[in-house]
Amino acid sequence: MVLVYLTITRPDIAYAVHVVSQFVVSPTTVHWAAVLRILRYLRGTRFQSILFPSSSALELRAYSNADWAGDPTDRKSTTGFCIFLGDSLISWKSKKQDIVSRSSTEAEYRAMASTTTExxxxxxLLSDMGIPLSEPTLMYCDNKSVIQIAHNSVFHERTKHIEIDCHFTRHHLQQRTITLPFVSSSLQIADLFTKTLSSKRFRLLIDKLSMLPVNAS
Structure with missing residues (x-):
């Protein structure tokens, strides 16, 4: 599907394309209508691009989120994250999780592990390019239970069903590869990659991704 390749430069359609691409093998009229809506949106925003400032801090910051049991067909959750280098968006993902999560905390933790891997x-990669990062990367999360599990070994032992993800994220937290500041749900930019949003909130988050319209030359 051409739209999948387009998400490489258009993070604003990542979630919508993620949803419709699941039905490529046996699409219905509903899915075709959704594809047409994406195409209409692209036609109306064809000059919208990601802004890469000429001067920007060489520091990573990430937003990690999950929509628990958001898929009505199989109740799997969706992982979403976006990562900035300074003010420039350089990595993002919207992907259904492989297994069904039994709680919102579990879904968020699986998303956090994926974000940590990235x-x-x-x-x-930055270190290999001669830009070592001495400070831990900020990974913003809007779930306080998940942050507690990462910091507290007692909470960690109570979540054996996600033990691997717990160990992986907690290891990098202890190694100061990452830190886990809390961010309110209203400021969670990764919402854009996990769920359907109102037009007002969608436009707000697009602005936070530094996606701006540019004039055609």
């Missing part, structure tokens, strides 16, 4: 790779 952060570790980006930090390695």
């Amino acid at each position: 952060i570790v790779w980006l930090r390695w």
Whole structure:
């Protein structure tokens, strides 16, 4: 599907394309209508692009989120994250999780582990390019239970069904690869990659991604 390739430069359609791409094998009229709506949106925003400022801090920050049991067909959750280098958006993802999560905390933790994996790779890439990062990467999360599990070994032992993800994220927290500041749900930019949003909130988050219209030359 051409739309999948387009998400490489258009993070604003990542979630919508993620949803419709699940029905490529046996689409219905509903799915075709959704694709047409995406195409109409693209036609109306064809000059919208990600802004990469010429001067920006060489620091990573990430937003991690999950929509628990959001898929009505199988009740799997959706992982969403976006990562900035300074003010420039450089990585994002919207993907259904492989298994059904039994709680919102579990879904959020699986999303956090995926985000941590991407952060570790980006930090390695920057270091290989001669830009080592001395400070831990901020990974914003809007679930306080998840943050407590990552910091507290007692909470960690109560979540054996997500033990691998717990160990992985907690290891990098202890190694100061990441830190986990809390962010309110209203400021959670990764919402854009996990669920359907109102037009007002969608436009708000698009602005926070530094996606701006540019004039055609």
